[in-house]
Amino acid sequence: MTAVESDRRVSPLKNFVAGGVGGVCLLFVGHPLDTIKVRLQTQHTALYRGTYDCFRKTVYKEGIFGLYKGMGAPLAGVTPMMAMNFFGFGLGKEFLQSDPTTPLTYAQIYLAGMLAGVFTTVIVAPGERIKCLLQIQSSARHMKYAGPVDCALRLYKQQGLCSVYKGTVLTLIRDVPSNGLYFLTYEYLKNVLTPEGESVHQLSTWRILLAGGTAGVLNWLIALPADVLKSKYQTDADGRFQGLRDVLRTLLQKEGPRGLYKGLSAVMLRAFPANAACFLGYEVALKCFNYVAPDL
Numbered sequence: 001m002t003a004v005e006s007d008r009r010v011s012p013l014k015n016f017v018a019g020g021v022g023g024v025c026l027l028f029v030g031h032p033l034d035t036i037k038v039r040l041q042t043q044h045t046a047l048y049r050g051t052y053d054c055f056r057k058t059v060y061k062e063g064i065f066g067l068y069k070g071m072g073a074p075l076a077g078v079t080p081m082m083a084m085n086f087f088g089f090g091l092g093k094e095f096l097q098s099d100p101t102t103p104l105t106y107a108q109i110y111l112a113g114m115l116a117g118v119f120t121t122v123i124v125a126p127g128e129r130i131k132c133l134l135q136i137q138s139s140a141r142h143m144k145y146a147g148p149v150d151c152a153l154r155l156y157k158q159q160g161l162c163s164v165y166k167g168t169v170l171t172l173i174r175d176v177p178s179n180g181l182y183f184l185t186y187e188y189l190k191n192v193l194t195p196e197g198e199s200v201h202q203l204s205t206w207r208i209l210l211a212g213g214t215a216g217v218l219n220w221l222i223a224l225p226a227d228v229l230k231s232k233y234q235t236d237a238d239g240r241f242q243g244l245r246d247v248l249r250t251l252l253q254k255e256g257p258r259g260l261y262k263g264l265s266a267v268m269l270r271a272f273p274a275n276a277a278c279f280l281g282y283e284v285a286l287k288c289f290n291y292v293a294p295d296l
């Protein structure tokens with residue numbers, strides 16, 4: 001089966017910049033839900049009764065900006081990550097397309113998405129290691145790291161680049177297949193949702209939102225088990241686990257298979273709107289780019 005029209009060539013620069021815009025939108029919509037998730041997960045007393053209660057109390061006490069606390073570090077990480085992701089996906093498509101007039105098959109779209117997942121791991125693996133270490137210390141008594149830069153420098157000074165990149169294999173296991181599914185879902189839904197006789201490039205906003213949001217949900221459905229293992233591995237004391245299989249064995253022994261889907265509802269609640277916004281941001285940025293610099 002071919003992915004019909006949607007694989008018109010987009011220059012790598014345009015993909016990179018529009019992908020970065022998509023990343024900013026992802027964070028802008030997703031961060032408030034992430035704040036709520038972290039607050040619910042780390043509360044010591046029963047301060048919040050649930051998601052809505054936490055949202056209401058945060059906005060009441062801290063204003064709307066309370067939901068955007070701590071956004072600087074993820075912004076610096078997610079923007080280049082999504083830029084690389086769309087850039088890698090574009091390159092992957094070009095690499096797999098035998099000639100520009102032959103439409104890509106869905107299998108090729110999936111492969112191109114997986115390739116983009118490999119690209120982003122260079123940024124994502126250390127970013128996740130640092131983010132997870134900082135996230136768990138917010139509830140600990142002694143703050144070990146002053147911030148992301150301090151954390152990166154200390155990891156590097158103590159055990160070198162290997163420590164900064166600890167969890168790379170699990171990041172690949174998480175992101176390569178899920179990234180394939182991410183782009184496959186988006187491209188497939190875009191084609192399916194395009195009305196008869198119209199172009200996939202003129203898709204209405206709600207259809208882009210639906211395709212992007214669904215892509216985000218499916219991406220997380222298959223990424224979450226590896227994400228749980230990765231977070232455990234990246235944050236536990238060095239040498240505690242003898243390898244990736246050991247992390248899995250320990251988790252299954254302690255929590256059973258359900259442990260692999262820890263935090264599912266919070267993740268799902270964020271996944272749809274955040275990724276819908278990401279793809280819409282990407283498409284709008286691309287349109288603007290094509291308008292101001294059609295030949296780039």
Ligand SMILES: CC(=O)O[C@H](CC(=O)[O-])C[N+](C)(C)C
Nearest residue numbers: 085178179182216219223271
């Ligand atoms: C697992 C993950 O980080 O998902 C990214 C989007 C999100 O919801 O944060 C998407 N992806 C890794 C596929 C680029």
